[in-house]
Amino acid sequence: MSETFTHKFGGWRGAEARRWKNPDGTGGGIVAVSANVDPSVTIPADAVVWPNAVISKDVSIGDGASIGPRTSIGPRTSIGYGASIGDGASIGDGISIGHGVVYEDGDWLFVAGPQGSRNTFATAVYSPKRGLRWWVLPVCCLWMQAP
Numbered sequence: 001m002s003e004t005f006t007h008k009f010g011g012w013r014g015a016e017a018r019r020w021k022n023p024d025g026t027g028g029g030i031v032a033v034s035a036n037v038d039p040s041v042t043i044p045a046d047a048v049v050w051p052n053a054v055i056s057k058d059v060s061i062g063d064g065a066s067i068g069p070r071t072s073i074g075p076r077t078s079i080g081y082g083a084s085i086g087d088g089a090s091i092g093d094g095i096s097i098g099h100g101v102v103y104e105d106g107d108w109l110f111v112a113g114p115q116g117s118r119n120t121f122a123t124a125v126y127s128p129k130r131g132l133r134w135w136v137l138p139v140c141c142l143w144m145q146a147p
Helices: none
Strands: 005-009 013-021 027-032 108-115 120-127 131-138
Touching: 005 027
Parallel strands: none
Antiparallel strands: 005 013, 013 027, 108 120, 120 131
């Protein structure tokens, strides 16, 4: 990683940051010094990781993504390009977040499965604004993405 500098996260929150050095040696995005990012993670040059975020190993982060302060991202998670993860969000292990998706402050998402004879996955999403929502999807539907 490179020298530190003061960065205005979101254009208003000043904090010490540095340019991330990706595992392949290329220059990465802006990462707050207080963020805890596994060294195996590749952070695109135009992505931003806010203060106190925690990013586990085997996480894929898309171009232009913004990982908010105090956000926790579990291993084997994929964050789509242009996605915005809000303050204090908790993203569980193996979650795939689509391109341009917005998770607001305090949201969390959990997927468990496959379960039962139909190999279904149970998904729970909590948002302070919308409360708890959940649904069950068969394995075949998890990898389908809208255009």
